[in-house]
Amino acid sequence: MERLGTGIGWRPEIADAVEGMPGIDWVEVVAENVCPGHPPASLRRLRERGVTVVPHGVSLGLGGAERPDEGRLRALAERAEALGSPLVTEHIAFVRAGGPPTASERIEAGHLLPVPRTREALDVLCENVRIAQRALPVPLAVENIAALLAWPGEELTEGQFLYELADRTGVRLLIDVANLYTNHVNQGEDPARALAELPLEALAYVHVAGGFERDGVWHDSHAHPVPGPVLDILTDLASRVSPPGVLLERDENFPEADTLGGELEAIRKAVARGRAGAAERAIVAASGGASTTPRRPAVVGGTGLAGSRGHLSGGPDGSQEHAEGSQEHARGSAEGSQEYARESADRSQEHARGSADGWGGEPAAAVAEPVRQRLALAQTALLSALVAGTPAPEGFDRKRLAVQARALASKRAGVVAKVAPELPVILGSGYRAAFLAYAQEHPMRGGYRLDALTFAESLLxxxxxxxxxxxxxxxxxxxxxxxxxxxxxxxVVRAARAARRMLLRR
Structure with missing residues (x-):
């Protein structure tokens, strides 16, 4: 895997700051926000300086029940080629539901929603990933997401789910340590256990971001400073494997360039602490001695995180087991990482050429349509409860569903205000209340621009x-x-214009 270094998410609002920021080795750009034939001038200048640009997709929905849309895959491939990118990335999530498999109208989430960690959902995801790999000109990496709610009846932990996905498809992993922290706070999942279960040698790069607590849950906002516990998880990860790249994500509430620079420096220090700890433990282990350095902060068994606001802290319950595992990781990390990276690159190239083989070399069986239909019905029921007010599916936490529903509506109002900034100006202080009332009756059927038009039409x-x-x-x-x-x-066709005006004259 190509060494990326330290990077930051490129956004138009901070384009100038990113260009002038020292020590930026690469940037990531939201794929859907870039026109392949006309990339922003700032991105062109960065590329001319040798800065790597990686397109990061948000709308493919690889975890959805339907096969990936050919048009979306083609668009992602075009952006990778236009930007000269070494890889592209997407999310392990579903973003829409309904449609032909459910004999219902398709609805959009406008957000990344978690996939049930079941064997059937994994089968569908693996096939969707293989389809994407065959359509893309460069390797694909997929990202774990943050979740406010959990599916009932899950069969695998997050680490097991990701391990099997990588094992069966050869896909690379984009590990978001902020999302691991979010899932710890919201679901009680142990980040150290997830890291211990992952094939970290398949790591493409790492995301780091901030968030906030509200309604009793942690929201992965990408709009707040990176908290200490997230940096602690990054240190833990860096002590297990040398990450090819680490990137700071920030999507809004952009601070001054100096503040962003300070967060990047904190990320570099967290990685350096992990590498130093791994090196020291490897030396001690090779000499047969016992380490006198403090144990790493995260421990297996759920004792590593002392609450949603606290930093990672070690404890006697699992520290020795974790330390022994750390030494094992440290002893083999250099050789194992290189060997795994070579194998992963070979397999990714094979998939990109159109192979349908899994890692075992045997053809992957196609997922039966009833499996996809069952997943489609389950995802549609959940998304309908979140955006259309239908009853909560059995087994879900209703309070968490309500929190997620409010978060989706709030995000939707915010994004529509960005893509159609005239609407908040025209409607003034009443914009948000009017939009939230509209959202309760109108699930999103298309993209945010269509949503803005439909909202305006409903008001008129x-x-x-x-x-x-x-x-x-x-x-x-x-x-x-x-x-x-x-x-x-x-x-202007006079008849059409007159008819439209008659409709709206009230």
């Missing part, structure tokens, strides 16, 4: 907003964007 049909000037402005905004081309640049 209801005679809103009440203030005549605002209603006129909203009508003009909708008319300008609802046709096949901007109204100001297309011939």
């Amino acid at each position: 049909l209801a005679g809103q907003p009440q203030e005549a000037g605002a209603r006129r402005d909203l009508r003009e905004w909708w008319l300008e964007r609802s046709g096949p081309a901007p109204r100001s640049r297309r011939p």
Whole structure:
């Protein structure tokens, strides 16, 4: 695996800061936000300086019940080629449900939702990953996600699920240590156990990000400083394997460049602590002595994290077992990482050429359609409960479902305000309440831009907003964007225009 170094998520709001920031070896860009033929000037300049750019997809839905959409795969491939990227990344998540397998209308989550960790869901995910690998010109890496809720009846831990996925497909792993922390706080899952169960030699790179606590759960916001416990998990990971790359994610509430630089330096120090600890333990183990250095902060068995706000702290219950495992990782990490990286690269290239073979060399059996249909029905029931107010599926925590539903609606309102910034201006302080009321009755059927148009149309049909000037402005905004081309640049068909105005005149 190519060594990436230290990177940061490139966003238009911090483009200038990223260009001027010392020590940036690579950047990651949201794939859906880049036009292959016309990348932003800032990205072009970074590439000219030799900075690697990796496209990071968010809409493929590899964990969904349906096979990956050919158009989305083609778009991801085009971005990888246009940016000269060594790999592309996506998420182990589902982002939409419904459609033909369920004989219902397709609905969108607008967010990354967790896949049930069951054997059937794993079979579907593995086949979807293989389809993606065959369509992409470069290796694929997939990311673990943060979750506010858990599926009932899961059969595998997160580490086991990811291990089997990598083992069966040869896919590389993008490990988000902030998501491991989120799942510890929200689900009680031990990050150290997850790391111990993973094939870390398959690691492509690492994400680090911040979040906040609300409604009794931890929200992976990408809008707050990186907390100490997340850095502690990064140190733990770096003591087990040398990460090819580590990247800071920030999506909003962007601080000054100096603050971002400080977070990057904290990330470098966390990695250095892990490497130093591994090296020292390897030396001590080789000499047959006992280490006198403090044990690593995370321990197997759930005692490593002392609460949602506390830092990782060791304890007697599992420290010796964890220390012995750490020494074993340290002794073999250099040789094992190199060998695994070579094997993983060979397998990824084989998949990219169109092979349907798994790691065992035997053809992978196609997933039976009833398996996909069962997963489709389960995911549709969950997503409908979250965005359409249908009853909660059996076995789910209703309080957590309510928290997730509020979070989805809030995110949806925020993103629509970004893609259609005129709407909050036209509606003023009433925008958010109006949108949340709309969201309760209207699940998202397409992307956020269509959502913005549908929201405006629903207000106009209801005679809103009440203030005549605002209603006129909203009508003009909708008319300008609802046709096949901007109204100001297309011939106006008088009959169609008159009919539309009659519909909206209230």
